[in-house]
Amino acid sequence: MILKRPAWQSAVRLGLLGLVLTWSLFPIGLVVMASVKPAVTIFEVPPRLTFHPTLANYVELYRRWPEFFGTLRNSLLITLGATGLTVIVSSAAGYVYSRFRSRALTASAFFMVGIRMFPPIVITLPLFPAANMLGLMDTHLLLILLYATFFVSLCTWVMRAFIDQIPREMEEAASVDGASLTQTLVRVTLPLAAPGMIASAVFVFVFSWNEFLFAFIFTTTRAKTAPLILSEMLGAVTGVDWGAVFAAATIQLVPILIFVLLVQRHLIIGLTAGSIKE
Amino acid sequence: MISPVLLMLAGFIFFPSIYVGWLSFTQSSFGRATQWVGCGNYLALLADPYFWRALLNTIIVVNVVVYAELFLGLGIALLFAGGVPWPRLMVSIVLAPYAISEVVAVVMWKFMFEPTVGMANHWLTRVGLGEIEWTVNPTHALVLIVLLAVWHHLPFTFVILYTARLTIPRELYEAAGIDGAGPFQIFRRITLHLLMPAILVALLFRYIFAFRLFSEVWLLTQGGPARTTEVLAVYLYRAAFRYHEFGLASATGWAMVIISLLIGLYYLRVIYRRMFASPA
Numbered sequence: 001m002i003l004k005r006p007a008w009q010s011a012v013r014l015g016l017l018g019l020v021l022t023w024s025l026f027p028i029g030l031v032v033m034a035s036v037k038p039a040v041t042i043f044e045v046p047p048r049l050t051f052h053p054t055l056a057n058y059v060e061l062y063r064r065w066p067e068f069f070g071t072l073r074n075s076l077l078i079t080l081g082a083t084g085l086t087v088i089v090s091s092a093a094g095y096v097y098s099r100f101r102s103r104a105l106t107a108s109a110f111f112m113v114g115i116r117m118f119p120p121i122v123i124t125l126p127l128f129p130a131a132n133m134l135g136l137m138d139t140h141l142l143l144i145l146l147y148a149t150f151f152v153s154l155c156t157w158v159m160r161a162f163i164d165q166i167p168r169e170m171e172e173a174a175s176v177d178g179a180s181l182t183q184t185l186v187r188v189t190l191p192l193a194a195p196g197m198i199a200s201a202v203f204v205f206v207f208s209w210n211e212f213l214f215a216f217i218f219t220t221t222r223a224k225t226a227p228l229i230l231s232e233m234l235g236a237v238t239g240v241d242w243g244a245v246f247a248a249a250t251i252q253l254v255p256i257l258i259f260v261l262l263v264q265r266h267l268i269i270g271l272t273a274g275s276i277k278e
Numbered sequence: 279m280i281s282p283v284l285l286m287l288a289g290f291i292f293f294p295s296i297y298v299g300w301l302s303f304t305q306s307s308f309g310r311a312t313q314w315v316g317c318g319n320y321l322a323l324l325a326d327p328y329f330w331r332a333l334l335n336t337i338i339v340v341n342v343v344v345y346a347e348l349f350l351g352l353g354i355a356l357l358f359a360g361g362v363p364w365p366r367l368m369v370s371i372v373l374a375p376y377a378i379s380e381v382v383a384v385v386m387w388k389f390m391f392e393p394t395v396g397m398a399n400h401w402l403t404r405v406g407l408g409e410i411e412w413t414v415n416p417t418h419a420l421v422l423i424v425l426l427a428v429w430h431h432l433p434f435t436f437v438i439l440y441t442a443r444l445t446i447p448r449e450l451y452e453a454a455g456i457d458g459a460g461p462f463q464i465f466r467r468i469t470l471h472l473l474m475p476a477i478l479v480a481l482l483f484r485y486i487f488a489f490r491l492f493s494e495v496w497l498l499t500q501g502g503p504a505r506t507t508e509v510l511a512v513y514l515y516r517a518a519f520r521y522h523e524f525g526l527a528s529a530t531g532w533a534m535v536i537i538s539l540l541i542g543l544y545y546l547r548v549i550y551r552r553m554f555a556s557p558a
Contacts, residue, residue: 013357013360013362016357017357017362017368020354020357020372021368021371021372023429024371024372024374024375024429024432025371025374027383027386027387027390027429028374028375028378028386030386030389030390031382031385031386031389034389043392043395043396043397045397045400045401046397047397089282089283089286090283092279092280092282092283093279093280093282093283093284095279096279096280097280105280108280108284111284111287111292112283112284112287115287115291115292115295116291117486117535117538117539117542118291118295118535119489119490119511119531119534119535119538120490121490121492121511121514121515121531122295122298122514122528122531122532122534122535123290123291123294123295123298124518125294125298125301125518125524125527125528125531126294126297126298126301127290127294128518128519130294145286145290146290148286149286149287149289149290149291150291152283152286152287153283153287156280156283206376206377209379210377210378210379210380210381210382211379212379212380212381212493212497213492213493216493217519227379227380227381227382228381230379230381230382230385231381231384231497234381234384234385234388234497235497242389245385246385246389249382249385249386252379252382253377253378253379253382256377256378256379257374257377257378259377260373260374260376260377261370261373261374261377264366264369264370264373267373267376267437268369268437268441271434271437271438271441272437272438272441
């Protein structure tokens, strides 16, 4: 597979690869490692690679920011809610865009893509008083709806690309055998479109778990998410308690990092289907 | 079956954006009746030096970030396409920053560049470059913001270009080699030419998204010192949620929309031209 190259070229390529990997991983590794270091050695330069791992920072986090664990729960609820909602509505819409053609549909497709260009911060202006009025301020529901809304266009597109690849004949065969439309969709189309649903779910999941802006503006206590409390820890007037911040950051990032690495293939397929496909 | 999607988009983006358009012609704040002021907000915006500063910062940061990502992303994509050991694992590692929250990314970079104690500053001083004084020097702060943004968003550009590069058939390169084309010619005539649609897509998306840059700036500098590192989104946030001038904030919002639309249209036009020009 790999072409024959002069030795010096291979060496240069390996060197470059090393640089790329360091660039990607160094900041992450640094924080994860610092989270299990004794507080006094955190700022040692160069960072010490051998040390007695300690959970002191995690204990400190639990002692000084017990709230953090509640925000993790909020983040998880909101993420799951937004992911479920997005996958359901965009699968339905993607199916329609894939199987039917009409001028109204084309127009609505342009609307869907065009509207997504709108910067999210701009719509916080009218939503802020509106959410206040409707009593949606600081609720999980509001964030679920917002996160889902900002991903339904992309996910509808991804779903459409995937459903396009499923032969219509399979659906027709099912209906000849007496299946209703709902049965056909649930038993035939959706299982075949599962990779698309996974790809869509990954996008929303990662976004909702990590999102800061909407959480910052629309939540204060009850629905506060993990990234938001992390930002508060970072901006604490008493000075940053780095040990606790690293512990919290590690707890926040490790699960999602593992998740992304596991579903990497779906993520790549989805990104390509969503952006290249017209 | 598409109605839920359209309802969500209409309810949470379309109607609010129209309402923002109306707000931008009024003066309003909490608990006060809105008052029609015509183009007053836009004129106030144009007369505000802080707005121009924010606009300039945004344009500089967005351009540097987007092109830096493009060059690095293209470089890494070609390096990977040329064959690397354990490709799947390596791609995963390059993708890793995609999984990281903006807030956590700020934690990482702030820690490395912490004044006097951060290790990056320590090393920079060691090699004689001097510290990055991002807490006091606006240029240094913008440099740090650019570094952070490139680190965070490089995976996207990389994936788009890498997957596009993998679809170029090997035979093309073999044929070019037989015809005696040099490496530079091969790169320009085959690689770059066939990657152009993917490059434009990556550029378009990254322009639109980079334009919204908010969290990184807010969490690192809050636009300070003395509002010198503000970008448009931070300017808008401050106008709305600190000074409660919703009219001015709305005008900023529409200014952002119009500017990013113009950029988007420009790139779309280039994309279409390319597609019609090369019937490949």
